Amino acid sequence: MHGRLLHLLANHVFQHDPSGHGRHNLIYLCLPHGGNTYYFTVEQFDKGVTFRRCLGVVSATTVALPWPPANVTGTAISNVQIRLTWTAAQTGMSLASYRVFQEGSPSNLTELTAFRRDNHIVDPVTPGITHYYGVESANPDGHVSPKSVLAQVTTPN
Numbered sequence: 001m002h003g004r005l006l007h008l009l010a011n012h013v014f015q016h017d018p019s020g021h022g023r024h025n026l027i028y029l030c031l032p033h034g035g036n037t038y039y040f041t042v043e044q045f046d047k048g049v050t051f052r053r054c055l056g057v058v059s060a061t062t063v064a065l066p067w068p069p070a071n072v073t074g075t076a077i078s079n080v081q082i083r084l085t086w087t088a089a090q091t092g093m094s095l096a097s098y099r100v101f102q103e104g105s106p107s108n109l110t111e112l113t114a115f116r117r118d119n120h121i122v123d124p125v126t127p128g129i130t131h132y133y134g135v136e137s138a139n140p141d142g143h144v145s146p147k148s149v150l151a152q153v154t155t156p157n
Helices: none
Strands: 004-008 014-016 022-024 037-045 052-061 070-076 082-087 097-103 110-115 119-122 130-138 151-154
Touching: 070 130, 082 130, 097 119
Parallel strands: 004 037, 070 151
Antiparallel strands: 014 022, 037 052, 070 082, 082 119, 097 110, 097 130, 130 151
């Protein structure tokens, strides 16, 4: 069995109600790694916790995300143009596009657009200030990597 066995004890996971219909309790988990299979057991207890029975084992496989591009660099090619380049992550996963983000502050990036190649010329940009860029990889299923390490470029006046 691959993955990690997480044992969840939830009192009254399936509980009978007076109408004759069952009531379901949902449990949401944040699982730490993509591309792994996790296994869960669900158990039912009576109110005194003297009787319990296993209702089953379920598994969930998390989605493996693409890796972010590496070596993101920017070069001012004029006072209003910046050339961005990056290296595609070598994950063995096919990539459909790259999403480029820009802003004058590293904490407030906004998406410019999506590109299918590993370079892009951004224009026009404001002369004489520092611009920050981050790039994400997207696979054909629409899953997106974390943002790359940010590149910063100062354009001349």
